[in-house]
Amino acid sequence: MDFKLSREHLLLQEMYREFAEKEVKPLAEELDEEERFPVETVPKLARYGFLGLPFPKEYGGQGGDYLSYAMAIEEISKVCATTGVVLSAHVSLCCAPIYEFGTEEQKKKYLPSLLKGEKLGAFGLTEPNAGTDASMQQTKAVLDGDKYILNGTKIFITNSGYADVYIIIAMTDKSKGTKGISAFIVEKDTPGFTVGKKEKKMGIRGSSTCELIFENCVIPKENLIGKEGQGFGIAMKTLDGGRIGIAAQALGIAEGAIDEAVKYVKERKQFGKRISQFQNTQFQLADMYTKAQAGQMLVYKAACAKQDKEPYGHLAAMAKLYCAEMASDVTRRAVQLLGGYGYTREYPLERMMRDAKITEIYEGTSEVQRMVISGFLKVN
Amino acid sequence: MKIVVCVKQVPDTTEVKLDPVTGTLIRDGVPSIINPDDKAGIEAALRIKDQVGGMVTILSMGPPQADVALREALAMGADEAILLTDRAFAGADTWATSSTIAAALKKLDFDLVIAGRQAIDGDTAQVGPQIAEHLGIPQVSYVEGIEEVTNKKIVLKRQFEDRYHIVEVKYPCLITTLAELNPPRYMSVGGIFDAYREKTVQVWSLDTIKDTIDMANVGLAGSPTKVKKSFTKQAKGAGSKYEVGADEAVNIIMTKLAEKFII
Numbered sequence: 001m002d003f004k005l006s007r008e009h010l011l012l013q014e015m016y017r018e019f020a021e022k023e024v025k026p027l028a029e030e031l032d033e034e035e036r037f038p039v040e041t042v043p044k045l046a047r048y049g050f051l052g053l054p055f056p057k058e059y060g061g062q063g064g065d066y067l068s069y070a071m072a073i074e075e076i077s078k079v080c081a082t083t084g085v086v087l088s089a090h091v092s093l094c095c096a097p098i099y100e101f102g103t104e105e106q107k108k109k110y111l112p113s114l115l116k117g118e119k120l121g122a123f124g125l126t127e128p129n130a131g132t133d134a135s136m137q138q139t140k141a142v143l144d145g146d147k148y149i150l151n152g153t154k155i156f157i158t159n160s161g162y163a164d165v166y167i168i169i170a171m172t173d174k175s176k177g178t179k180g181i182s183a184f185i186v187e188k189d190t191p192g193f194t195v196g197k198k199e200k201k202m203g204i205r206g207s208s209t210c211e212l213i214f215e216n217c218v219i220p221k222e223n224l225i226g227k228e229g230q231g232f233g234i235a236m237k238t239l240d241g242g243r244i245g246i247a248a249q250a251l252g253i254a255e256g257a258i259d260e261a262v263k264y265v266k267e268r269k270q271f272g273k274r275i276s277q278f279q280n281t282q283f284q285l286a287d288m289y290t291k292a293q294a295g296q297m298l299v300y301k302a303a304c305a306k307q308d309k310e311p312y313g314h315l316a317a318m319a320k321l322y323c324a325e326m327a328s329d330v331t332r333r334a335v336q337l338l339g340g341y342g343y344t345r346e347y348p349l350e351r352m353m354r355d356a357k358i359t360e361i362y363e364g365t366s367e368v369q370r371m372v373i374s375g376f377l378k379v380n
Numbered sequence: 381m382k383i384v385v386c387v388k389q390v391p392d393t394t395e396v397k398l399d400p401v402t403g404t405l406i407r408d409g410v411p412s413i414i415n416p417d418d419k420a421g422i423e424a425a426l427r428i429k430d431q432v433g434g435m436v437t438i439l440s441m442g443p444p445q446a447d448v449a450l451r452e453a454l455a456m457g458a459d460e461a462i463l464l465t466d467r468a469f470a471g472a473d474t475w476a477t478s479s480t481i482a483a484a485l486k487k488l489d490f491d492l493v494i495a496g497r498q499a500i501d502g503d504t505a506q507v508g509p510q511i512a513e514h515l516g517i518p519q520v521s522y523v524e525g526i527e528e529v530t531n532k533k534i535v536l537k538r539q540f541e542d543r544y545h546i547v548e549v550k551y552p553c554l555i556t557t558l559a560e561l562n563p564p565r566y567m568s569v570g571g572i573f574d575a576y577r578e579k580t581v582q583v584w585s586l587d588t589i590k591d592t593i594d595m596a597n598v599g600l601a602g603s604p605t606k607v608k609k610s611f612t613k614q615a616k617g618a619g620s621k622y623e624v625g626a627d628e629a630v631n632i633i634m635t636k637l638a639e640k641f642i643i
Contacts, residue, residue: 008576011451015567049569062570063577072569 003297012068016075019048025079031206032351037162038083038206046117050076050087054307055099060112070248070303074296077252078259081355082206084252088245089158090114093363094121097167097183097238101226110165110185122163123242124154124212125235132368134169134235135178139214141170143228146221148172148184150192150214156362160210161195164188168212169235172228182231185223192217203354240313242363244306247299247319250327250359254292257327257334257352261285264338264347275337284337288330295323314376321369324359331356381434381531383425384488385458386481386495386511387418389442389449403610405501414449416559417496423564424557425494426457428529435459437488441469441481447581454575455567462488466585471600474502478510479602483593484584485515491551492534497522497558508556520547521556 005013023044031038045051054069055061069091077084095114098106113119130136139152150170157166166186173180186193196211226234262285265276275281298319305312331353335342342349360366391410399406414422425436438453440446441464450461464484472480485493493515495508505521512519525537527546536555538545549555567575586598596602622632637643 007448007451008572011448011455011567011572011575012569014452015455015569015572019566047568048566049571053569057570063573064569068569 009068009071013071013075015048016072019044020075020079024076024083028080028082028206029345029348029351031080031082033205033345035200035205037208038080038086039162041083042086042117042120042162045083045087051090051117051120052095052111052115053091055095055111055115059099059107060115062115065303066244066307067300067303070244070299073245073248074252074255074299077249078256080206081249081253081352082204084249085158085204085207085246086120088242088249089123090121090163092242092245093123093158093238094163094165094167096241097123097225097234098185100237100241101183101230101234102185103222105222106185106225114165119164120159120162121165121167122157122159123167123238124157124160125169125239126154126156128153128155132365135181135232137169137171137181139168139170140174141172141182141184143172143221147218148221148224150184150186150217150219152214153196154212154214156199156209157212158207158209158362160212161198161208166212167225167238168214169231172231176229178232179229181235182228183225183234184219184231185225186214186217186219190217190219201358203351203356203358205354237313239363240316241306243316243320243369244299244302244312246359246363247295247302247316247323250320250323250356251292251295251299253352253356253359254288254295254323254327254330257331257349257356258285258288258292260347260349260352261288261334261337264341268338281337284333288333291326291330295319295326298322314373317364317369317372317376320359320364321366321373324356324366324369327356327359328353381428381432381492382437382488382490383428383434383492383494384437384439384485384490385418385421385425385453386493386508387422387438387440387449387453388415388496388499389413389440389446390415390499390501398610398612400612403607412445412449414452415496415499415501417498417557419496419564420559420561421494421496421557422453422456422458423562424523424526425492426565427562428492428526428534429457431529432531434491437462437490439481439484439488440464441472441477441484444583450581451572451575452567454579454581455571456565457568457571460579461581462584463581464584464589466587468586468599471603472598473603473605474504474506474510475604476597476599476602478507478514479597480589480593481507482511482514483589485511486592487589493517493552493554495554495556497556505556508554512554515552515554517552517554518549519554519556520549522558523555524558524561526561 049062052061053064054066057063073084073088098110114121141148141150168184168186172182192215194213196213199209265281268275302315302319305315335349335353341347389412392413397406429436436458438458438461498505520536522539523536524539528535533550535548538547
């Protein structure tokens with residue numbers, strides 16, 4: 001067992017930090033305030049290789065490993081959780097299922113432009129009546145000769161409106177239940193596919209979250225991923241991977257909040273002392289940092305297990321469950337350490353607290369993670 | 381176009397602390413970086429390569445730990461890297477350092493040598509110019525701009541005290557770069573993977589350059605500089621800050637100067 005990062009990972013971490021500090025952090029407040037998608041950051045993420053990080057070079061990726069990818073989301077989310085989820089949704093929810101479940105033709109057609117970042121990806125599973133119970137898909141895909149015709153509505157879709165390629169989950173045979181669900185690749189500008197209402201959110205406000213509407217949307221038959229009926233499994237496995245990304249995002253948010261709180265308590269004076277000299281401050285930060293470090297171990301372990309092709313669904317679930325709840329706790333405590341200033345938008349802590357909450361909800365709520373983990377323990 | 385960039389790994393602080401007993405730098409706990417003027421040199425080389433094509437080699441003399449600085453340069457896009465490291469090089473002053481680096485350069489094929497103006501841990505600004513002298517090639521120091529590059533010549537903007545000079549120079553030549561020449565690019569993710577997986581840092585020892593170096597110019601024994609004493613300047617007390625109008629500021633300054641019997 002080796003708990004040390006390799007020299008390669010250390011150099012990556014240094015690069016991620018410099019990039020995040022100089023290119024991502026300066027925009028974080030504005031993106032939140034204006035609910036603006038980071039359009040200018042996406043080409044930079046592309047140029048430096050983030051958007052194809054854990055995929056082989058033969059498809060235009062960087063040949064990196066999953067730990068390197070999780071660390072990238074962690075470092076970026078330390079300064080801007082919005083940018084973190086743009087990256088996570090693109091890589092984990094769009095590129096990964098094409099790479100893992102797509103045909104060679106699909107990989108050659110879609111991956112190079114996605115991995116080089118010329119195109120951005122998204123994933124549509126959730127519907128108004130199919131949230132945690134994702135099996136209740138009402139979007140239908142009907143085979144008509146060499147085409148599928150899609151009808152239905154997806155909601156809460158990250159990167160929507162800015163993405164070029166969407167992985168869409170739809171029912172092909174309702175009588176078969178989850179075995180009648182299939183996965184498709186849908187390109188933007190396909191006739192019959194429109195992006196609907198944009199959600200106004202509590203946190204990650206720069207991330208674009210919209211509904212997707214399919215009205216007799218015709219897509220080629222060859223855009224089916226895997227076989228008909230495999231879509232539910234593809235979606236669940238995609239989310240297993242995605243959870244490592246969201247866990248890393250939550251971890252980053254918590255670490256970013258700790259960094260800000262540490263800086264503040266060393267400067268702020270009350271009762272004639274720096275507030276860092278009070279034992280309450282010290283103990284709070286000691287607890288916060290310990291929890292973040294424990295979360296980091298879970299994230300890195302899950303990422304390494306995925307990389308090594310070991311069973312990792314339960315590890316990803318534990319990493320996401322723990323880090324999401326930890327991030328909400330740590331950011332709440334960080335706001336408290338800053339007192340009134342923490343509650344103002346002059347400091348980034350209140351934003352971090354709002355951003356942290358979503359990590360307990362999307363890509364499987366904390367309750368779903370507990371279902372996955374207890375399922376692994378075979379206690380259901 | 382063959383470009384060699386000479387870089388130094390330095391402690392990441394301008395507030396270098398000295399061991400009060402030995403007078404040497406305390407490096408423990410201080411992260412190391414590529415010297416900022418040298419990093420601008422790497423960026424300059426990469427931009428020239430982007431523009432006219434060519435090959436960028438990074439050359440550094442230092443302890444084995446300097447490997448990471450060379451990997452960083454490779455991850456930025458340099459083609460190859462050479463680390464000159466040998467116990468015999470230890471204790472080198474600028475003369476011995478420039479002699480050693482020049483000896484290594486004599487074994488390389490180059491059109492342009494780029495060195496940072498000066499290192500933040502020594503601030504001598506001597507090594508680059510000395511290398512040019514050892515090699516007998518023209519040099520342009522304090523380069524703050526590159527106006528034009530072709531495969532035959534380079535036109536440079538050289539910083540001067542109260543003006544700047546536009547200098548045209550033919551290859552082979554050496555230039556020393558200022559950090560303000562350019563904002564260096566980041567390493568890329570793929571560049572980092574390549575730096576560790578596909579590229580190597582060649583390690584050269586004294587033995588590698590034995591036929592191009594004068595052994596009298598190596599390491600501590602080959603260093604004519606004798607340091608009498610090194611010490612950390614004692615910090616002054618905390619200053620006072622006044623946010624007042626001009627008239628009141630003048631009064632405060634006059635009073636303070638009078639208090640200290642300066643006026």
